[in-house]
Amino acid sequence: MDINDPQLMRSIIMDHYQYPRNRRECHDHDCKSVHMNSESCIDDIMVYVKLDHGVIKDFRFTGQACTISTASTSILSELVKGKTLDEAKHIIMEYRKMVNLESFDAETLEEAIAFSNIGKQANRIKCALIGWDALSQIIAESEE
Amino acid sequence: MDINDPQLMRSIIMDHYQYPRNRRECHDHDCKSVHMNSESCIDDIMVYVKLDHGVIKDFRFTGQACTISTASTSILSELVKGKTLDEAKHIIMEYRKMVNLESFDAETLEEAIAFSNIGKQANRIKCALIGWDALSQIIAESEE
Amino acid sequence: MLDLNHIRAQFPILKTKMSGKPLIYFDNAATTLKPQSVINDVTRILSSQSVNIHRGDYQLSYDISNEYEEARVSVAKFINADVNEIVFTSGATEGLNAIAYGLEHHLNEGDVILTTHTDHASNLLPWIEVAKRRKAKIEYFKLTEEGRIDLSKLDQALHSKVKFITLVHVSNVLGFINPVEDIIKMAHQRNMVVILDGAQSVAHIKMDVKALDVDFLAWSGHKMCSPTGVGVLYGKKEWLEQLKSIKLGGGSNAQFNEQGEVILKSVPTRFEAGTPAIESTIALKSALQFLDSVGMHHIHEHEVILKNHFLSKIQDFKHITVYNPSTDTGIVIFNVEGIFAQDAAAYLSSHGIAVRAGNHCAKLIHHVIGVTETLRASFYVYNTIDEVDHLVEVLRDITLEKCVDLYI
Amino acid sequence: MLDLNHIRAQFPILKTKMSGKPLIYFDNAATTLKPQSVINDVTRILSSQSVNIHRGDYQLSYDISNEYEEARVSVAKFINADVNEIVFTSGATEGLNAIAYGLEHHLNEGDVILTTHTDHASNLLPWIEVAKRRKAKIEYFKLTEEGRIDLSKLDQALHSKVKFITLVHVSNVLGFINPVEDIIKMAHQRNMVVILDGAQSVAHIKMDVKALDVDFLAWSGHKMCSPTGVGVLYGKKEWLEQLKSIKLGGGSNAQFNEQGEVILKSVPTRFEAGTPAIESTIALKSALQFLDSVGMHHIHEHEVILKNHFLSKIQDFKHITVYNPSTDTGIVIFNVEGIFAQDAAAYLSSHGIAVRAGNHCAKLIHHVIGVTETLRASFYVYNTIDEVDHLVEVLRDITLEKCVDLYI
Numbered sequence A, B: 001m002d003i004n005d006p007q008l009m010r011s012i013i014m015d016h017y018q019y020p021r022n023r024r025e026c027h028d029h030d031c032k033s034v035h036m037n038s039e040s041c042i043d044d045i046m047v048y049v050k051l052d053h054g055v056i057k058d059f060r061f062t063g064q065a066c067t068i069s070t071a072s073t074s075i076l077s078e079l080v081k082g083k084t085l086d087e088a089k090h091i092i093m094e095y096r097k098m099v100n101l102e103s104f105d106a107e108t109l110e111e112a113i114a115f116s117n118i119g120k121q122a123n124r125i126k127c128a129l130i131g132w133d134a135l136s137q138i139i140a141e142s143e144e
Numbered sequence C, D: 001m002l003d004l005n006h007i008r009a010q011f012p013i014l015k016t017k018m019s020g021k022p023l024i025y026f027d028n029a030a031t032t033l034k035p036q037s038v039i040n041d042v043t044r045i046l047s048s049q050s051v052n053i054h055r056g057d058y059q060l061s062y063d064i065s066n067e068y069e070e071a072r073v074s075v076a077k078f079i080n081a082d083v084n085e086i087v088f089t090s091g092a093t094e095g096l097n098a099i100a101y102g103l104e105h106h107l108n109e110g111d112v113i114l115t116t117h118t119d120h121a122s123n124l125l126p127w128i129e130v131a132k133r134r135k136a137k138i139e140y141f142k143l144t145e146e147g148r149i150d151l152s153k154l155d156q157a158l159h160s161k162v163k164f165i166t167l168v169h170v171s172n173v174l175g176f177i178n179p180v181e182d183i184i185k186m187a188h189q190r191n192m193v194v195i196l197d198g199a200q201s202v203a204h205i206k207m208d209v210k211a212l213d214v215d216f217l218a219w220s221g222h223k224m225c226s227p228t229g230v231g232v233l234y235g236k237k238e239w240l241e242q243l244k245s246i247k248l249g250g251g252s253n254a255q256f257n258e259q260g261e262v263i264l265k266s267v268p269t270r271f272e273a274g275t276p277a278i279e280s281t282i283a284l285k286s287a288l289q290f291l292d293s294v295g296m297h298h299i300h301e302h303e304v305i306l307k308n309h310f311l312s313k314i315q316d317f318k319h320i321t322v323y324n325p326s327t328d329t330g331i332v333i334f335n336v337e338g339i340f341a342q343d344a345a346a347y348l349s350s351h352g353i354a355v356r357a358g359n360h361c362a363k364l365i366h367h368v369i370g371v372t373e374t375l376r377a378s379f380y381v382y383n384t385i386d387e388v389d390h391l392v393e394v395l396r397d398i399t400l401e402k403c404v405d406l407y408i
Ligand SMILES: Cc1ncc(COP(=O)(O)O)c(C=O)c1O
Pocket: C250, C273, C274, C275, C276, D029, D030, D091, D092, D093, D094, D120, D122, D123, D168, D170, D171, D172, D197, D199, D200, D220, D222, D361
């Protein structure tokens, strides 16, 4: 994927915003959920994660959110489903580097590289992280 | 009395401050009392007035107060004792004129003319009126 | 017509830019801009008179205490109240809380507090709390389809269990002016107390509390050209005296002793414990002078002209949905099809235009308009037709692609 | 030694006059003066960034929200707290009320709240009120003859019924620094909660809430070189979460519905309902930078030098009685024989000197010093030995005649 192709990057975001993947509830008893809403963003989303023996079996989300929040969470859902916690943590770490405008491993992030410039728009960074922060939180709690 | 004699005026105020007249409580059932304290003054005084058939039979006061409040209330007590309500109202009216730097009848005010310049010190006007306001209030209530 | 050049020249912020474009400020329902006279007051006080009030122990303190009390006189005149009916607060939220908690002791089990779905969290939440504590009930006025109070259902709504009616005078989302004259008249016939949230009304339409006969009114200074940190709670004298003071401390008491016997000062001082926002309160007077110099009637008229212009210009835009087309004021809420409100707001920001996105703290509003998130443009006295036209142009061409392009 | 020229140059008010004489400001316990950096913040925001916070819908709002949160970070660093333990209030009085009312639900009949006779009305009155409501009891620390907490009676004072200990850190009348380390240590061994009124301490002595292990601390910005209208409530995270929020409204809730179910936001946002004093809060950061630039240790040292100088100069004055000769800070209270405090203050004012007269809102203090009305001179970082000398000279010659002569 060419990170310097703005048309491609835009189409990734729009596609995930207009047709978000894994946007549905999960009320299984083994589905952990976390409610995220940010001060600087009117977003209000629920993230549901099903873990099984150190593997992310399912990742879903629901709620009202902006393009950046919705698309970034949708992309995340595809990226981490089926991954081990360690793999997921690695992906999240690389993503955080990217969002902070540090150098990162584009390979690992796949479509998430569409947000490689979000760090320049400080006021939307939180939106780009909302789903990712939720997953970090669930992983951290599972490891306590 | 010579209103232009500062030494005389000063000695009146100091005398009434250091030896206030009628400074004692009154707990007779026919003694009306009112508690005065002003925002701009740390004064805190109680005024007691005994009325009988339209005549001020007694006027007393107690409390912590500054020179201006104490002396002006002490002078007032001597001025109005034994006077009819109408006479007292006239005295109060002339006093208010003086304090507002309008022309007034010096004769009526006797020693109270010591405060003829208080109106130039806006921040102490309330002190010079505290006892007088109390009496006005008691008279007004008695006439309701 | 207003002399807009003269008005705009008084607001230094209107000479600044946002995102490199001249600032077009349409978030007036959130807070208004400040005229130079207000800024000067604050700067002057901080620079040469920054002492505490309420004591004439020295000249500076005496002077600043006087200015503080003059602000009270100005506010009283502005809404036609008596000066001792004006309590200074830190804002509408504190004022509305002070009313709800302060009247709590009048509530008995089963009593009803009547309000609306369009009310602001700062008015609803305190009443929800005290209602819970007293086992009282919150009920909501029936609204017409567009979200106005249904006057035909008023008689039913004001039933015998209703004790307090608390409602927003002008909704900060729908921009409707509630028919408070009718409500107050009927309420008083039934011995009910009426509390108005004036956050969006006092700076926008002429307010006369005596003519209106309202019992309580609270609003914020910052929404009427003043600095932040100051608000006003008006209460009819007899009702202020019924209000329990919930913030206690220095300045509010005349006396207290070790046995816990407390004598509070008289109204309104009793409610003003502690050091207030002195500069902001004094500057409120200059803000009122500015509003008076324009004239409240002209301000409202001007807002309506801008709003009508905006609505007529966008009425053919298929991609824009307006939720309050019959708004009575300068507040318009809308959405762009397929674009989340905050994305649209961010796009407008990149063109120098400030509008608000969200639920505007009126979280029951979805009962009325069916959606939770909207864009809100709110016009005020210094806005121009040109600025509105600029908003219209940007909205004409807005697309999801363009919104997304800000981030790639 | 402090570079007083450099410090004084930052306070424009020090170039002004009162009663035609250069202003000598010794009413620092009432409020402090403001440095230019603080004034500039307020002017800048009002002139070019006067928008509301808490939303990043447009660039200006995003920027000002950030500055607001940066102020929180600064405050947290200043007292060594975590950033989410810092709640912005309108002042010490609001903060102290929020603590008392917010902990009310933890009080049961017979519980004891321990405090002192030297406490300020803003700390005593809220507790007197909640104690009444919960049938709890207020008790007072035993004091030594000069008015210090008697450490030998501590064990007795902290008996098993005591639940909350709330006390002034530095008395605004006596200037004593209370032995809070000892009290907190012993209190925590007995599972008691300790609340400090830091109105006179945070701007005067280095504060480290972690080292001190205090549970709550409240103070005002205006007493630490900031504008009025802002204060801080610090609470340990676990205790803030136990505190019931008593001011509800916009911004404090994440969600609520028609059924009255309310979900509040997390700590500290939950406590910050409504539009806060934005300019004042942001300016607090510059105030802290000023204090840090001088160094808290030097500030305290300087106050003590001035106070000692004053006391040594007046010690032979037979007509002056000092009530707190062993004061630990820059606060000295005294009276002139035969002259009521307010008259003496007015006389000093005519010489350009600002001191306070009265009971200083500590209305139980007469239990300690035997009098209700005193003069208070309170020194701060920008005061000089020369200024103190001037006060001494005026006091040397003060007579009742001279005081009265102001009015004739
Ligand atoms: C010890 C103490 N506590 C509380 C307060 C109240 O502070 P504020 O008036 O800023 O709310 C003061 C100020 O007078 C004080 O000195």
